[in-house]
Amino acid sequence: MSVPKVAIVGRPNVGKSSIMNWLAHKRVSVVDPMAGVTRDRVTYLMHVEDRYFELIDTGGIGIVDVGELTDEVDTQIRIAIEQADVIMFVVEGPAGITALDQEVSRRLWKIEKPKLLVVNKCDSPKVDQEVAEFYQVADAPMVTISVKGNRNQDLLLHSILKVLPDADDSEAEEGEQLEEVPELKLAIVGRRNVGKSTFINQLADDDRVIVSEIPGTTRDSIDVRFQMDEKAFIAIDTPGVRKRKSLANNVEWYGLARAKRSIRRANVVLMFFDCLETVSKVDKQLVGEIHSEHKPCIFVVNKWDLAPEATATTDWAEYLFKNFSHMRHVPVCVITAKEGRNIKKLINLAQSIYKQSRFRAKTGELNKLVRAAVKNAPPPVRMNRTPRILYATQVSTEPPTIVIKCNAAELFDEDYKRYLLGVLRERLPFKEVPIKLYFRSKSDDQRGEREELISSALDKGIDMDEFEDEIMGTDLDDE
Template sequence: IVGRPNVGKSSIFNWLARRRLAIVDDMAGVTRDRMTYLMEADGRYFELVDTGGMGIEDPDNLTGQIEDQISTGIETADVILFVVDTRAGLTPHDQEVAKRLRYIDKPIICVANKSDSENLDPQADEFYRLGRGKLLVVSTRADRNRPELLSMIVERLPPPLDDQPSSEPVMKVTIVGRRNVGKSTFVNSLANAERMIVSEVPGTTRDSVDVRFQLDGKEFIAIDTPGLRKNKSVRTNIDFYGTHRAKRGIRRADVVLLFFDASQRISKVDKQLCSYVAENYKPCVFVVNKWDLYYKQMPTDRWVTYLRDTFQTMWHVPIAFVTGQTGKNVKALLNHAQMLFKQSLSRVSTGQLNRLIKAAIEATPPPLHNHRRPKIFYATQVGIQPPTIVLVCNDPKAFSPTYRRYLLGVLRDQLSFGEVPIKLYLKRRASSDKRSDLEDPDTTPAEDVLEEVNDFDELERFPPDDDESDLSDMQFEA
């Protein structure tokens, strides 16, 4: 999707995808990186690519890099949507864009956007003078001619490949962190291409951007997110949507890579990001970037101690030291992230869980509550991503937070998913449930418990919600 600034390219992108993916704003030059979205229409899969405005003068001196991103998008495209503005009419800037497309030997569709009613359609006829592909009038606001545009795109796609799609799920890795910690440089190292605009200017990335790449024959999706900073006021629409997309990138992730700059201290923003990752139960790796420049000032063991002391509830999170610019340790980091992804998909039998919980209780019985010993009848896993375990007991409130942490630690130490978050529930046994207790370790009540898992009057989660923090006062740096 190409065109001059402010013709509605990002609106077209969101409209076709039926998602609010790209930031849409009246200010020219909001889009910098290429945004992508894999979608399906008429039985064909294809990737939409949104680009920045051609000829934009960027205030942060990134014009050259934005133009490089546009050129790369055009070179790798199979079909080009040349977007123009019906209400504004034909401009010299449109003619300059048409000149750039003159020698592009690819199907081009001239999309006359902002044709909100049929009364405006005759105004679009002047775009025939550009001589660049089939003309179609559309309106994202009035939802005009979306099926027609999708059909035209599909008709112009190359023949489908015979390759069978992989049966393995594609892992989504979200890269988060403060501004200017090297997230986009790291993504470029993964993709082996200048996929993201990289600059010393903080806040260069404005959208969360999906980048597809392959490693050792396996496909991955890296989600680069805007850098966040502490800011109690939302100054612009771009600030608001940038923060929203960073948080959504975390929620979409299979694994989160939380980046730290080796030259800087851990900040409140880092702590809030970590809390948001934990709140969403996402597998995570602490990534110390720019390690080659600062390892002499702060050796590896000191950084590990620093991170462990700062994030004392996240001892299960692995730590990696990388140099995104040179690619050092990047492949090893991705392999470890893939291992975390597999752990989050792991299942354990009810029999194994019951034997494990029984041994833990025998080793350290729960403290008395109201002069009575709390009792766990059985345990079962009811979900994955994250692994979700329910302990059916006589009284959830009888188990102290300390004892719950003990049980969670036992599960983490003994099971195959020790490096990922575990969601632990305590549920009161229903009066109709006549199953025996842990003496019968092979009971498999997962389906029955799953049906009741939304009964929050009788169900308590650990860790509790009270300790969760949000990012409402954090804003991305534009």
């Protein structure tokens, strides 16, 4: 037995996604008054009273999708119902029984699985007295709730636990595995229709998200857990982004916001391109977001099976670097998501650059490297003053962050900073990840004597790694 699944089903706009977010205590699904917002299956692992179960939010049954994806949405609902151990049938109390509620009832009636009838939007106890009619649509225990009024949340959770199948050891073991921190989180971003969902489905080996030629299919950012080489990963499928002026409604605005949030959440970002399309303003917007967040990134050129025979990987790499000159450190990988070509190679590359982003250079080695770089190319005199570096130290990882303590930060121009950054990237294991480099003046704090001590120690060749804690203490953290 695996972790039991509870599918939330019902007609559009009865509050299924709101219930999902309410129980999860976080915004997992997009909530919007417009019907048909949820298309894919959106899941969340719950842990209540020593029981694990997975909530599955689904699209509205009976909706005619404006994007002509009605069949695909219905397929996702069918898969959710087939996989579910419990079906949570949601209706709207004040509205009474509607024709679509009856259609949902007919669809669920023949399914012999435990059910729970949840009457939402019962904002007042008075409404609880008027919902008996809903027993016509489901022969199941009934719970009246109000997400908006925060009514009966504990009662709903208790009712779910009562209808769950009996637990066994495997449930707890799998639940703990799902809760454990994954190897890394991968954000899959790109403009619309570049093959992100196809790639996710290959990773999950399942029709996990809707794949369609219609642009803009994915509206939620969906976390999909998968395993490779006995290691756990999370792939975050994000909505395809289009030009800001083309954002037609709130749902698309949420999609853009969630793509940005997914970039911030990720350890590594996979930036997708279509090999048959040129770089667009949307691509530049997304790459700009990745750059500003200092996230490790891989440029993924998809649909390589459709590329002209004369096209070489190096041609595409140079084309991308020409458009994103500030991202020349980013590796480029070509794949065919539809056929699964080069996908394992891409995941291995993601692990490699994630490892680079977590590397911490030893202080002594870092300072020897910086001093050698300065000796090889001293900084030019500016404002009749000679720039002087006192010492360097790495203060954090993800991204690697290095502070250069100097006599006056304003004396170091951008060209020299780029020179030092290039040396650090070439000589340290940071070749394919962003590096934050800060120059701080001696006058920035009140510890000039300690800085001179450190500088003097370095001049004398003292092994800074042996004395780092004693000499530096928590100097930079305190600042």
